[in-house]
Amino acid sequence: MLIRWILKLIRILNSRRGAGEVAGGIAFGLLLALIPAGGLNLLWLGIFLITFFLKVNFASELLFLGLFKLIAPLSDPLLDWGGYRLLTLAGLQNLYTWLYNRPVVPFTRFYNTLVMGGLALGILLWTPAFFLFRSLVVLYREKLKAKLEGSRLVKALNKLPLVSALIRAVSKAGGLSPEGS
Amino acid sequence: MRWAKLAIFAALLAGIILFNFLFKDRLLERGLESGLQAVFRARADVQGLRFELLKARVRLSHLEVADKDEPFRNLFELGRTEIDLDLAQLLRKKVVIENAACRDIRWDMPRKTSGALPAAKKTATPPAAPPSSTGVLQHTLANLLTFDPAAIVEREKARLQSLEKASALNSRITTSVEKAKASLRSLEASLAGAGEGVAAAQKTDFGGIKTLEAAQKEYQRLSELSPLVKGLEKDTAAFTGEVKGEAGTLVSRYLQQKLGKLYRLALMARQAALNLKGGGGQKSKPPLRRAGREVGFPTTVYPRFLLKSFTLSLGSRQAQSFLEASLRDLASDPELWGRPVSYRLERLDQGRSILAAGFLDARGEAEDAFGLELQAEGFPFQIKEGLEWARIGSLSGSYAAKADLTLSRAGETRGSLLATGREIRVEGAGREHLLSQVLLQTLQGASGLALEADYRISPEGNFSARVRSSLDEEISRRLARKLGELGREYGQKLKEELQRRLAPELARNAELMAGLKGLGSLATGKEGQAAGYRKALDAKAREYSAAVKRLSSGAGDKLKEAAGKLKLPGF
Numbered sequence: 015m016l017i018r019w020i021l022k023l024i025r026i027l028n029s030r031r032g033a034g035e036v037a038g039g040i041a042f043g044l045l046l047a048l049i050p051a052g053g054l055n056l057l058w059l060g061i062f063l064i065t066f067f068l069k070v071n072f073a074s075e076l077l078f079l080g081l082f083k084l085i086a087p088l089s090d091p092l093l094d095w096g097g098y099r100l101l102t103l104a105g106l107q108n109l110y111t112w113l114y115n116r117p118v119v120p121f122t123r124f125y126n127t128l129v130m131g132g133l134a135l136g137i138l139l140w141t142p143a144f145f146l147f148r149s150l151v152v153l154y155r156e157k158l159k160a161k162l163e164g165s166r167l168v169k170a171l172n173k174l175p176l177v178s179a180l181i182r183a184v185s186k187a188g189g190l191s192p193e194g195s
Numbered sequence: 196m197r198w199a200k201l202a203i204f205a206a207l208l209a210g211i212i213l214f215n216f217l218f219k220d221r222l223l224e225r226g227l228e229s230g231l232q233a234v235f236r237a238r239a240d241v242q243g244l245r246f247e248l249l250k251a252r253v254r255l256s257h258l259e260v261a262d263k264d265e266p267f268r269n270l271f272e273l274g275r276t277e278i279d280l281d282l283a284q285l286l287r288k289k290v291v292i293e294n295a296a297c298r299d300i301r302w303d304m305p306r307k308t309s310g311a312l313p314a315a316k317k318t319a320t321p322p323a324a325p326p327s328s329t330g331v332l333q334h335t336l337a338n339l340l341t342f343d344p345a346a347i348v349e350r351e352k353a354r355l356q357s358l359e360k361a362s363a364l365n366s367r368i369t370t371s372v373e374k375a376k377a378s379l380r381s382l383e384a385s386l387a388g389a390g391e392g393v394a395a396a397q398k399t400d401f402g403g404i405k406t407l408e409a410a411q412k413e414y415q416r417l418s419e420l421s422p423l424v425k426g427l428e429k430d431t432a433a434f435t436g437e438v439k440g441e442a443g444t445l446v447s448r449y450l451q452q453k454l455g456k457l458y459r460l461a462l463m464a465r466q467a468a469l470n471l472k473g474g475g476g477q478k479s480k481p482p483l484r485r486a487g488r489e490v491g492f493p494t495t496v497y498p499r500f501l502l503k504s505f506t507l508s509l510g511s512r513q514a515q516s517f518l519e520a521s522l523r524d525l526a527s528d529p530e531l532w533g534r535p536v537s538y539r540l541e542r543l544d545q546g547r548s549i550l551a552a553g554f555l556d557a558r559g560e561a562e563d564a565f566g567l568e569l570q571a572e573g574f575p576f577q578i579k580e581g582l583e584w585a586r587i588g589s590l591s592g593s594y595a596a597k598a599d600l601t602l603s604r605a606g607e608t609r610g611s612l613l614a615t616g617r618e619i620r621v622e623g624a625g626r627e628h629l630l631s632q633v634l635l636q637t638l639q640g641a642s643g644l645a646l647e648a649d650y651r652i653s654p655e656g657n658f659s660a661r662v663r664s665s666l667d668e669e670i671s672r673r674l675a676r677k678l679g680e681l682g683r684e685y686g687q688k689l690k691e692e693l694q695r696r697l698a699p700e701l702a703r704n705a706e707l708m709a710g711l712k713g714l715g716s717l718a719t720g721k722e723g724q725a726a727g728y729r730k731a732l733d734a735k736a737r738e739y740s741a742a743v744k745r746l747s748s749g750a751g752d753k754l755k756e757a758a759g760k761l762k763l764p765g766f
């Protein structure tokens with residue numbers, strides 16, 4: 015399943031369309047990575063489920079979610095600080111109290127500093143991340159792709175049985191030639 | 196693609212909503228009816244069932260289950276029934292029952308339609324009809340003739356599974372015992388060997404060792420003995436463990452077989468308790484790496500279990516007999532909930548009513564631990580003893596009572612009682628006796644009899660009470676009135692007697708009075724003539740006075756005139 019998603023990502027990265035989908039997936043991956051998912055967090059689960067119905071690349075979302083998860087703990091002090099500031103804002107106390115006393119809302123764990131901080135930072139970074147990664151995808155397609163395909167390392171790698179099998183699988187999945195064109 | 200997913204999601208959502216509004220309650224009604232019918236083997240009817248998942252609430256307006264033996268009677272009926280839980284708290288692993296009510300419970304009530312279920316499908320071999328008493332006798336006699344106890348025992352023994360199990364268990368125990376015996380024998384041999392070595396070592400005279408070689412030899416011997424002893428200790432421990440383990444397994448299996456699920460549940464409960472205590476030899480897990488901080492907001496913190504309201508009623512208020520019991524604020528942690536448990540019990544039975552209400556407060560800071568208010572009305576009473584002083588045989592009637600009792604946390608009990616007797620009937624009253632008459636009138640009066648009492652029991656057990664009764668006051672008031680009436684009556688009688696006795700004297704007095712009056716009228720004419728004379732005399736006297744006054748006044752003027760003409764000598 016994971017290999018299939020990776021193959022799909024490679025395919026879409028190498029195709030001429032869907033740069034926004036990939037960038038959207040990555041932006042959502044970043045948002046989800048910033049929100050701690052532990053202890054049945056309905057907020058995390060809700061955002062994750064919403065992405066099923068949006069036109070984003072699911073493979074890139076999962077892949078970058080995993081990648082960002084590795085480095086997300088580094089931002090915990092910042093998230094904690096920001097989350098605490100947001101949760102103690104005087105003007106929002108009534109709203110938070112109301113939410114806190116609803117039957118299901120507390121399961122979003124919005125009252126946790128990391129969750130609130132992660133959500134806020136994730137929303138804040140979503141648009142810049144989307145445009146940044148869309149530009150990077152376009153940049154890759156226009157400039158880096160050809161160089162990578164022509165490099166000795168890639169050629170050497172292509173000769174490896176596992177890699178060649180993967181390339182065949184990618185091309186079979188639809189799109190690329192075994193040569194990588 | 197995305198639209199397809201969204202459409203599926205929307206359709207699923209619409210389906211759930213549609214099911215929720217149209218079919219869910221009906222299906223649940225049917226399910227409940229089927230379940231009840233399977234249990235009671237008679238028709239069950241459920242009406243007005245409403246299940247709200249998001250509010251964790253189940254309600255039904257009526258439920259009745261017929262009696263399978265008497266299809267035209269209901270085994271029991273339930274009126275409005277409701278269970279309302281707090282879903283938010285349930286999701287937080289807290290059971291908060293907002294309301295649990297079951298009203299109008301009735302049993303053995305008639306029903307209009309038959310409650311018998313449609314007949315079950317007949318099996319291929321219908322059950323044999325019960326034999327008649329004669330048949331039973333013949334059958335028994337025939338059996339007695341061919342009675343073979345040994346064969347019956349053998350046959351039944353073959354059917355017994357417990358014997359097989361017992362046999363298997365016995366063989367296991369025998370094997371275990373044999374194994375233990377072998378281990379014991381081996382252990383004894385090892386002990387004997389070790390004992391010899393140890394005895395030899397004990398006999399060693401360390402003072403006699405003169406050379407280094409001799410010392411090394413002894414050390415070598417002791418070193419060889421050490422692993423032997425260690426091995427022996429190990430064998431002993433193993434043997435003990437083996438025996439214990441075997442016995443433990445046997446006991447555990449025996450308990451599992453005997454107690455079945457209960458034993459397993461008990462084990463699970465024990466483990467759960469250990470886990471709760473943080474025991475079980477397991478260290479608590481370290482906190483998750485990305486924990487953060489939790490910012491709290493004002494909320495009602497509920498205890499683990501809370502029953503906010505519970506009501507149960509038997510019969511209806513309009514019926515001859517009715518009972519309603521209710522309980523409020525029953526909490527597993529009363530300190531946290533901050534309210535005492537309150538209860539109420541009301542019973543109406545053929546014109547009699549009793550109402551008990553109160554509280555039970557388990558909170559540490561509460562001043563009173565228990566309170567009860569009792570109201571009773573329409574209960575009959577009869578008093579026979581202790582009424583001789585009033586010459587009354589018995590007192591009977593009905594009473595209404597109101598009492599309260601409070602038990603403080605310090606152990607003091609205080610309370611009051613107000614009892615009012617109504618429709619009091621007096622029997623065997625001596626009507627000739629004044630006090631008896633008064634008492635009778637007092638007790639039969641509209642105000643009836645009221646008894647008031649305040650009491651107090653100290654923590655040391657000292658009892659003090661203040662009792663007041665409206666009877667004493669009423670009796671004295673009525674007695675005074677009675678005595679007043681009697682006084683007036685006798686006064687009137689005295690007056691009449693006096694009048695009777697004075698009548699002749701009064702008649703004579705009247706005659707004399709009439710004569711006196713005649714004399715008076717005669718004297719009145721003479722008196723008028725004398726008054727005329729007096730008036731004439733008075734007029735003459737007034738004329739004489741006026742003439743004297745006039746004359747004296749003229750003489751004075753003449754004297755003044757003459758005096759003016761006189762020549763007086765000079766000085």
